[in-house]
Amino acid sequence: xxxxxxxxxxxxxxxxxxxxxxxxxxxxxxxxxxxxxxxxxxxxxxxxxxxxxxxxxxxxxxxxxxxxxxxxxxxxx
Numbered sequence: 001x002x003x004x005x006x007x008x009x010x011x012x013x014x015x016x017x018x019x020x021x022x023x024x025x026x027x028x029x030x031x032x033x034x035x036x037x038x039x040x041x042x043x044x045x046x047x048x049x050x051x052x053x054x055x056x057x058x059x060x061x062x063x064x065x066x067x068x069x070x071x072x073x074x075x076x077x
Contacts, residue, residue, distance in 0.1 A: 001051050005060050020049035 001016075008014045024030065024040040031037055039045075051057060061068060068076040 001054070001057055002060060005057070005064060005066065008064070008066070018048045018052065019045060020052050021045040022049065 004014065004016065019039075021040075023043055023045050024037075026041050028037050028041050030040070070076055
């Protein structure tokens, strides 16, 4: 993530799609949609959360003057 943020060209957009969260217990069967239970249980969701809350990432975002936005375009604070 740090490398991507450092390489982002000034005045341009960079879209990074992340679905952070805390994994559901292995074997969860809460959703009938194919593949969704595996998604909500994936350890990568915790990793994505940890990346987004990393103090070094936050510092670089501030240093570069970047705006983080949600899917709907709203600025995240």
